[in-house]
Amino acid sequence: MKIIGKNSLSNIIKICLQIVFAIGIIIMIFLPFLFKWYTLNINGTLPYIPSLILLYISGVPALIIVWKFIEMFKSLKEENPFIMSNVKNLKIVSICSLIIAIEYLIGLFFVKSIFSIVVIGVFTIAWLGLYILSELLKQAIQYKEENELTI
Amino acid sequence: MPIIVNLDVMMAKRKISSSELSEKIGITMANLSILKTNKGKAIRFSTLENICKELKCQPGDILEYREEENI
Numbered sequence: 001m002k003i004i005g006k007n008s009l010s011n012i013i014k015i016c017l018q019i020v021f022a023i024g025i026i027i028m029i030f031l032p033f034l035f036k037w038y039t040l041n042i043n044g045t046l047p048y049i050p051s052l053i054l055l056y057i058s059g060v061p062a063l064i065i066v067w068k069f070i071e072m073f074k075s076l077k078e079e080n081p082f083i084m085s086n087v088k089n090l091k092i093v094s095i096c097s098l099i100i101a102i103e104y105l106i107g108l109f110f111v112k113s114i115f116s117i118v119v120i121g122v123f124t125i126a127w128l129g130l131y132i133l134s135e136l137l138k139q140a141i142q143y144k145e146e147n148e149l150t151i
Numbered sequence: 152m153p154i155i156v157n158l159d160v161m162m163a164k165r166k167i168s169s170s171e172l173s174e175k176i177g178i179t180m181a182n183l184s185i186l187k188t189n190k191g192k193a194i195r196f197s198t199l200e201n202i203c204k205e206l207k208c209q210p211g212d213i214l215e216y217r218e219e220e221n222i
Contacts (some may be wrong), residue, residue, distance in 0.1 A: 149185065149192035149193070150191070150195060151178060151183075151185060151191050151198055
């Protein structure tokens with residue numbers, strides 16, 4: 001199976017991400033009801049309002065991350081991933097990861113759970129890793145441009 | 152860039168068209184145009200060799216160094 005281009009793995013992932021994005025928006029809209037149901041039926045130990053605020057504040061950057069990944073996978077479908085807008089997208093994703101990590105770090109004082117610690121760890125690594133990747137992509141674009149203009 | 156490609160001058164002297172030269176040296180018209188308009192970043196020795204061979208000239212006839220003027 002092809003990795004990039006039309007009818008490829010990246011295109012399937014793009015469609016999956018679009019579905020995730022749509023579900024994410026629906027969850028964001030109905031979050032107060034869903035969380036109420038969760039606290040009543042599954043886990044009643046979490047404080048309702050602080051948890052809800054934490055989920056809403058982290059939900060927005062999470063949706064931005066998915067949206068930016070959709071844009072990046074679009075460029076993979078067009079077989080042209082070495083563009084400056086992808087560098088910008090990766091930087092935005094890394095900043096969103098940092099925001100989520102910081103939010104959960106602050107949230108740790110209000111909502112104590114092991115899940116928060118895992119989220120902080122994962123998103124801190126994502127922030128650093130994606131920032132380095134964006135710089136790598138920038139250098140790759142410069143090399144590509146130089147190579148294209150060597151005649 | 153202070154390196155200037157004077158390919159069009161040499162081509163006019165030898166009375167050769169862009170399409171003819173590009174065909175003879177084996178590069179595309181688009182790449183020859185990049186070279187002529189000084190948009191290129193580098194030139195391969197092999198390309199330079201072919202140009203010199205076809206135009207019967209020296210690299211110095213095509214390439215020129217001019218100091219950048221501070222405006």
